Amino acid sequence: MIPVSLFAQSKTLTGLVTAGNNVPVQGATISVKNSSQAAASDVNGKFTLSVPENAVLIISAVGYKTQTINILR
Secondary structure (H helix, E strand, O other): EEEEEEEEEEEEEEEEEOOOOEEEEOOOOOEEEEOEEEOOOOOOOEEEEEEEOEEEEEOOOOOOOEEEEEOOO
């Protein structure tokens, strides 16, 4: 599972979760490490999440390896 694109604006992060073959992953959980903040990807793999500076995202979905992504702003 690979986030194809992430766009940070103010404190809102918008992204797309896709599988290795660029197919959107529906229902992936995107959470901020050490926080209760989380979102789920929609049918098109898109998500929006409010994050603090230098957040670490944990992306997980059934059938895929969990990924950890550092967000630097």
